[in-house]
Amino acid sequence: MLIFEGALRKWFLPSLSSVIAIIRDPIALYALFLGWPLVWRQPWINWLKPLFCIVIVGFILALIVGHGDLIVAFYGARIYLLHFPLIFLYASVFDRSDVLRFGVVTLILSVPQALLIVAQSNSPDTHILNIGPGGEGIASFQGSLGRSRPPGTFSFITGIVSFYSLSTASLFSLLYGSKPGLYAKILAACAGFAIVVAIPVSISRSLLAAVIMILVSTLIALVLARIPVSRLLFGLVALALVTYIATTLPIFQVTSEAFVARWTDAGSAMGSDRSSDGDIGVARDQVTGRVIPGFTDPVAHAWDAPLLGYGIGMGSNMASQRLPGGLQPLGEGSWEITIGELGPLLGLSLLFWRVSLGIWITRVSLSAALRHNILPMIFVGATFMPLLTAQVTQPTALGFVAVVAGLNLAAVNQPRITSQSQ
Numbered sequence: 192m193l194i195f196e197g198a199l200r201k202w203f204l205p206s207l208s209s210v211i212a213i214i215r216d217p218i219a220l221y222a223l224f225l226g227w228p229l230v231w232r233q234p235w236i237n238w239l240k241p242l243f244c245i246v247i248v249g250f251i252l253a254l255i256v257g258h259g260d261l262i263v264a265f266y267g268a269r270i271y272l273l274h275f276p277l278i279f280l281y282a283s284v285f286d287r288s289d290v291l292r293f294g295v296v297t298l299i300l301s302v303p304q305a306l307l308i309v310a311q312s313n314s315p316d317t318h319i320l321n322i323g324p325g326g327e328g329i330a331s332f333q334g335s336l337g338r339s340r341p342p343g344t345f346s347f348i349t350g351i352v353s354f355y356s357l358s359t360a361s362l363f364s365l366l367y368g369s370k371p372g373l374y375a376k377i378l379a380a381c382a383g384f385a386i387v388v389a390i391p392v393s394i395s396r397s398l399l400a401a402v403i404m405i406l407v408s409t410l411i412a413l414v415l416a417r418i419p420v421s422r423l424l425f426g427l428v429a430l431a432l433v434t435y436i437a438t439t440l441p442i443f444q445v446t447s448e449a450f451v452a453r454w455t456d457a458g459s460a461m462g463s464d465r466s467s468d469g470d471i472g473v474a475r476d477q478v479t480g481r482v483i484p485g486f487t488d489p490v491a492h493a494w495d496a497p498l499l500g501y502g503i504g505m506g507s508n509m510a511s512q513r514l515p516g517g518l519q520p521l522g523e524g525s526w527e528i529t530i531g532e533l534g535p536l537l538g539l540s541l542l543f544w545r546v547s548l549g550i551w552i553t554r555v556s557l558s559a560a561l562r563h564n565i566l567p568m569i570f571v572g573a574t575f576m577p578l579l580t581a582q583v584t585q586p587t588a589l590g591f592v593a594v595v596a597g598l599n600l601a602a603v604n605q606p607r608i609t610s611q612s613q
Contacts, residue, residue, distance in 0.1 A: 192218065193590040194300060194354065197324065197345035205326030212324075212508075212586050213266075219273045226280045235279035238548060245541050246271040249503040249533045257502020258514050267504025267532065270583050271541075274593045281597025286604035287566050291369055293598060294361030298382035301358040304343050305385035305392070308351060309442050311341035312392050338449040340394045345587055348395060353577065353591035355389050356401040358382060360573040360595070363409045364602075366426055367418065368566040383430065387437045391446040394453050396477070401573065408572030412565035415557065485580065489526035493535040500534030507584040525582045549578040552599055559603050566602035574599045 192215050200208040223230065230239065246268050253264040285293075311320045316329045316339055323329050324346045329339075340348040362382055365371055371379060390399055413423050437443050504510055506521045506528035521531035530538035553575060556567035574596050583589040 193587070193594065195344055196590075197342065197347075197350060197587065200324040200346055201322050201326065202319070205322075205324070208325035215586070215590060216269060216273060219277055222280060223273065223276055226284060229283035230276055230279050235276075235283070238279065238544075239276060242271055242275060242541075242544055245533070245537055245544065246503065249500065249537050249541075252499045252534075252537075253502030253504065253532075256499050258505055258510065259502070260504075260510075260513055263504040263507070263510045263513055264502060265504070266507055266509040267502075267584070270589055274583075274589050277593045278597045278600065281594070282600035282604070285598070285601035286606050287368070287564065287602045288606040290566060290570075290598050290602045291364060294364050295375075295378065297354075297358050297361045298365065298378055301355065301382045301385045301389075304351075304354065305389050308341040308343045308389060308392050311343070312338060312446060313442070338394060338446065341392065347585075347587070348393065349582075349585065350587040350591075351389070351393050352395050352398045352401060353588065353595075355386055355393070355398055356405065356573040356577075357591065357595055359386055359402050359405045360570045362386065363405065363426075363569050364566050367409065367413060367422065368564075368569065368602075380429070380433065383433045384437060387430075387434050388440070388443055391443055391450040394446065394450050396454065401576070404576065405569065405572030409565075409569050411557075412560045412568035415560035415568070416563045416565045418565070485524050486526065489522075489524060489530055490539070493530050493539055496531050496534055496538070498534050498536065500530075500532050500538060503532050505532045525580050528582070528584065546579055548596075549575050552578070552596065555603055556599065564603065564605070567599055570595065570599040570602055 196211055196214065200211050204211060230236075250264050250268045253259070253267070254261065258264070307320075311318075314320050321329050321339070321341070341351065342348050343351045343354070345351060345354070362379060365375060365379055369375075386402070390402065410423070412418075438447075501521065505514070521528045526542055529541055532538065533541060552567075553571050556571045559566075560568040577588070577592050578596055581588045581592045583592060
């Protein structure tokens with residue numbers, strides 16, 4: 192449902208778009224009902240208790256001193272009461288063999304997904320391929336040089352960024368975390384080609400940054416696990432070959448120009464000149480002028496928000512539909528919205544919880560790599576930043592945060608030995 196939810200909302204059942212946006216909620220509720228004994232135990236209970244306390248208090252305050260809308264408050268609270276616990280349910284039920292199987296399915300889907308975004312990129316914004324949720328408007332966002340950023344099967348471009356981040360982690364997990372046979376290597380080559388094509392076609396700096404982070408986390412995992420350098424070199428050579436072949440495609444060349452133009456424009460907006468500062472200088476200014484302020488500015492201005500917040504759910508689309516003002520008082524960033532909804536005390540507490548979970552998952556993954564299990568560390572590259580910064584009021588972003596973080600923890604588990612195999 193996570194991958195095809197947007198397709199249902201745009202093309203197949205547009206009249207039910209609003210219902211489909213929350214269609215995963217009853218599934219999550221049923222999963223937690225069945226798996227609650229697995230979740231409400233050590234070590235997961237140590238994470239769930241403070242999360243539930245923060246959210247329940249925020250829910251009550253939303254009704255008493257906040258926006259006062261019961262439906263909006265439920266909509267906001269369900270993010271943390273239904274979907275975040277799934278992280279620990281995945282970690283309780285799945286193991287690294289399940290993660291590898293999940294990755295194979297993701298890689299298979301990455302190929303037709305790439306074909307779709309290429310078709311969307313080559314189509315007008317008004318084409319049915321680019322129609323928005325509900326069958327209205329457009330789903331693509333403006334990129335550069337007259338080209339838009341295609342959303343694929345998702346409602347918006349953020350879904351493509353999350354999907355290909357997961358695909359990249361799955362690709363390296365298959366190559367380095369298992370012993371791939373002939374068919375697996377063919378799949379890896381096709382999926383690698385799809386990922387390389389998706390980066391410029393998406394015209395997304397976030398996707399490029401995510402792929403780089405996964406490359407770095409994979410390198411760290413290989414070093415810690417003392418994997419022979421020859422395997423790493425083979426992977427890099429294969430990646431270079433796939434990239435070279437991709438550059439011969441007209442769509443790659445055209446969209447690369449648009450990607451570079453957007454990169455240059457972004458640098459200019461931050462005061463850097465690509466021609467003189469180079470790509471490293473532009474990247475540095477993006478980090479110092481865009482990424483870091485995304486963390487520091489909301490914290491610095493946290494006390495500008497009401498002490499008890501505007502009410503949980505105030506930063507969601509549900510609030511924009513039901514409440515006057517909607518998203519206006521809260522800002523655009525995830526941290527701004529969290530602090531605006533819950534106030535500085537609860538908001539900063541919730542952000543601290545998310546940061547702490549990200550750090551803990553990273554520490555657990557590093558320990559696993561030292562024990563020659565590199566899958567968790569590879570997934571850290573796709574888990575860490577979204578867990579900290581993803582706009583979880585958006586259903587697709589929320590779904591990928593829960594799935595990827597859950598798979599990250601599940602990859603720590605060694606395959607269970609059944610009585611039959613014994």
